[in-house]
Amino acid sequence: MNKTNEQTQPLLQCKGLRKVYPNGNVEALRGVDVEIFQGEYVAIMGTSGSGKSTLLCTLSGMDVPTSGEVLYRGKPLTQHGSLDRFRALELGFVFQSFYLLPTLTAIENVQVPMFEGPPRSSAEKHQRAHDLLERVGIGHRANHLPMRLSVGERQRVAIARSLANEPKLIFADEPTGNLDSRTTEEILAIFANLHETEGVTLVMVTHSADVAAHAERTLHFQDGQIVKEENNRT
Ligand SMILES: Nc1ncnc2c1ncn2[C@@H]1O[C@H](COP(=O)(O)OP(=O)(O)OP(=O)(O)O)[C@@H](O)[C@H]1O
Secondary structure (H helix, E strand, O other): OOHHHHHHOOOEEEEEEEOOOOOOOHHHHHHHEEEEEOOOOOEEOOOOOHHHHHHHHHHHOOOOOOEEEEEEEEHHHHHHHOOHHHHHHEEEEEEOOOOOOOOHHHHHHHHHHHOOOOOOOHHHHHHHHHHHHHHHHOHOOOOOOHHHHOOOHHHHHHHHHHHOOOOOOOEEEEEEEEOOHHHHHHHHHHHHHHHHHHHHHEEEEEEEEHHOOOOOEEEEEOEEEEEEEEEOOO
16 A cells, blocks of 8 residues: 555554453453554454454454553544444444344344434435445345345345444454355455455454455464564565
């Protein structure tokens, strides 16, 4: 990615991030510095227990670090007002286990974050959700409950939901962890398309080198620290 002047400030940054879980006194993050620029596609890769999910939780404000700071557009996360609202408006999330609400249809699931988003009529929410489902290739499944969808289709719904409020940054935590290899490629193609055609900033946690290779840059994580950084496009 070529950095223009506007991109010299990271979209998201953390400095000296430490996280100690008092339960078991586990030091999950041991001084992590990361800079993520607008429009980047970054993979955080490491073995199980290395601290990837903890990093993602603290970077996104879902959890608080023991020490160190997370900055969004140069300002500490804590100064962005209500963290719930900040997350709903600025961030999108995709998880390994989808976390779709089982009693809502696909199109209803996609609309859930919109209740925190910019004011929209019911008809507008419905239309937008439908457009998002079309965008990820499952407009024809809009009225199905999650249990009537394949796992790959569920993840597509979760991606559509993550786009509900036009987030600046999407966090994906092992988004292909429950998928077979063909479906994994399909889901990664959706991420690549969002990144390439719409400039969505993506931070993806994975334990798989093959999956990480789809990102532009890989941060290798080990024992709560970044031990190596790799540019996947050179
Ligand atoms: N709530 C918690 N309380 C205590 N220890 C925790 C908690 N959450 C995570 N840990 C510990 O912190 C360390 C990092 O865990 P984390 O889930 O961030 O790793 P991970 O790399 O995402 O692992 P995985 O790939 O298996 O999900 C591990 O030793 C884990 O046991």
